[in-house]
Amino acid sequence: MNNDNTFPMKEKNIIYFDNAATTFKPNRVIKKILDYYENYSANSHRGDYDISFKVDDMIDYTRDNVKKFINAKRKEEIIFTKNTTDSLNMIVFGFFLKYLKSGDEVILSSSEHASNILPWLVLSTKKNIKIVFVDSIHEKLNINDLVNKITDKTKVISLAHITNVSGDKRDIKKICELAHSKNILVVVDGAQSVPHIKVDVQKLDIDFLAFSAHKMCGPTGVGILYGKYELLNEMIPFEYGGGMNLNYDENSLKLLDIPYRFEAGTLDIASIIGFGESIDFLNEIGFQNIEKKEKELKKYLISKLEEIPYIKIYNKNCEGSTIIINIDGILSGDLGLYLNSKKICVRSGKHCAKMGDNKEDTVRISLYFYNTYEEIDYLVNVLKNKEEIEKFSK
Ligand SMILES: Cc1ncc(COP(=O)(O)O)c(C=O)c1O
Numbered sequence: 303m304n305n306d307n308t309f310p311m312k313e314k315n316i317i318y319f320d321n322a323a324t325t326f327k328p329n330r331v332i333k334k335i336l337d338y339y340e341n342y343s344a345n346s347h348r349g350d351y352d353i354s355f356k357v358d359d360m361i362d363y364t365r366d367n368v369k370k371f372i373n374a375k376r377k378e379e380i381i382f383t384k385n386t387t388d389s390l391n392m393i394v395f396g397f398f399l400k401y402l403k404s405g406d407e408v409i410l411s412s413s414e415h416a417s418n419i420l421p422w423l424v425l426s427t428k429k430n431i432k433i434v435f436v437d438s439i440h441e442k443l444n445i446n447d448l449v450n451k452i453t454d455k456t457k458v459i460s461l462a463h464i465t466n467v468s469g470d471k472r473d474i475k476k477i478c479e480l481a482h483s484k485n486i487l488v489v490v491d492g493a494q495s496v497p498h499i500k501v502d503v504q505k506l507d508i509d510f511l512a513f514s515a516h517k518m519c520g521p522t523g524v525g526i527l528y529g530k531y532e533l534l535n536e537m538i539p540f541e542y543g544g545g546m547n548l549n550y551d552e553n554s555l556k557l558l559d560i561p562y563r564f565e566a567g568t569l570d571i572a573s574i575i576g577f578g579e580s581i582d583f584l585n586e587i588g589f590q591n592i593e594k595k596e597k598e599l600k601k602y603l604i605s606k607l608e609e610i611p612y613i614k615i616y617n618k619n620c621e622g623s624t625i626i627i628n629i630d631g632i633l634s635g636d637l638g639l640y641l642n643s644k645k646i647c648v649r650s651g652k653h654c655a656k657m658g659d660n661k662e663d664t665v666r667i668s669l670y671f672y673n674t675y676e677e678i679d680y681l682v683n684v685l686k687n688k689e690e691i692e693k694f695s696k
Contacts (some may be wrong), residue, residue: 306330307583309672317646317677322466322494322624322653322668324516327580331519334579335572345568347545357571364578365561368526371581372511373502379534381527381561382569386493387417389512389527390460392564393489394421397510397529397537398458401487404430407455411436411443413465416654418491422460441468441617449480458487463495467653467666469622471495478507487533493517497670498596498623500589503528520580521573527564534560541566587671595671596623602675603667606682613685616664626664629691634663636695641665643694644684 306329311318318326338360342353346361361382368380383389402408408422412435426433432455436448443461452459459481464471474490481488489510495501496511497518503511510533515524529537539546539557543566548556557563584592600623607613607627616626628634638650650665667681685691 306333307586312672315645317680319667319669319673319677319681320647320649321670321673322517322666323649324522325497325519325670326672327519327521327576328583330583331521331576331579335521335576338572338575346571357575360575360578361569361571364574364581367578367581368528371585372496372528373504374528375504376531378560379528379531381529381534381564382574383512383525383527383564384523384570385516385525386415386491386512386514387525389525390417390489390491391421392527392537392540393510393512393529394425396540396564397533399425399428400538401536402429402431402457405432405455406457407432407434407453409434409436409448409451409456409459411438411448411461411465413438413441413443413467413470413655414460414462415466415491415493417493418460418462418489438468438470441465441620442470443472445473445476448477452480452484452486454484456484456486458489460489460491462491462493463501464498464622465620465655466494467624467626467655467664468617469494469620469624470617471499471621474506474508478509482507494622494624497584499593509533515573515577515580518580519583520577521570523570523573524577531560534564537564539564539566543567592671596669599623599669599671599673599675599678600625603669603678603682606678607685610682610685612688623670624666624668626666628662628664629685629688632691632695634665637665637691640691640694641681641684646681646684 309326309328311326342356344354344357346357365377365380369377422433434451436451437444461472463474478488487509490508492501492511492513496513509530511528513526516522546558546563546566548558607615612629614628634650638648641648648665648667651663653666
């Protein structure tokens, strides 16, 4: 049952280049979810019967799978959330709201996704915290500026590992070394890195990591919050309810140990089980192969786009699997809709990251390993028809 690696969405007569938003799911993941609903649809932690035990086992399997996948030290360091946004909010309001003191400083980059900016901005209004933005040069993090902006008040640096617009890959190992030498914690938004490259939290020495299952062939509704055990132990839940307490009365509340303390209420069981399968799937393909294929596809895409003189490519020197482009005189939204009329899915606009050094709206082509050279050829041929694009946009 579990070896059907084909993607039903690949048979829909569309060309999908919006993988940074979400990815397709292989049949084996979809079947795994169906299997839960059809054969052991029960809640976790609550039953004294076999199908509920099986649910617990399957959730545990995924937790263990995630632990191995990112090489966490302990299974307890893996918390199921809804998505990257949820994980980052838990980190900011569950940990840093208590940890940071008035006058402390938080360093972010100007090209972060809104999910790694807005919670911090809100936090800064709750406490007297200063948010400091590091600049980008030509879509890449300016590491000298980062070093210069660290002061003795800096307590946390929170950065995307790979950014979702330009695909800037940050040297997280070096940033963690630098930060830890000054007692600064590092939060990594792994939404665009964990699906594409091997992320080893111990090797990189990351303090907190957030990512989403749906961007890595898994279902929507599940995210991961990784944190070092001793840090998570200090984190405060911001949701209270069933499944997270040992006992309580009118005067006292005793919470379960981590990770359960942070998983109040019924989890998205089906999606967690599906996520376990998507990790198996990615492991079978292997990150060496995933990275190699995406690099080759991207190189090919750039070389083909360079043949079209009126296409502006913004981020040739970035390492991620996204390419952002524009055509002079055409609104990016119009170009996106034109491509849609040719059954090509891309994204246009600011991509939830409006503070980078590029202030223009762009069209983002984001690749995943299952894209093909033929799909790129089709896209490039469509883009070659400038006259038709201009007509469409009028
Ligand atoms: C870098 C980055 N961070 C955070 C997010 C938010 O992810 P989610 O919508 O799954 O919470 C995204 C989504 O595109 C992203 O690309």
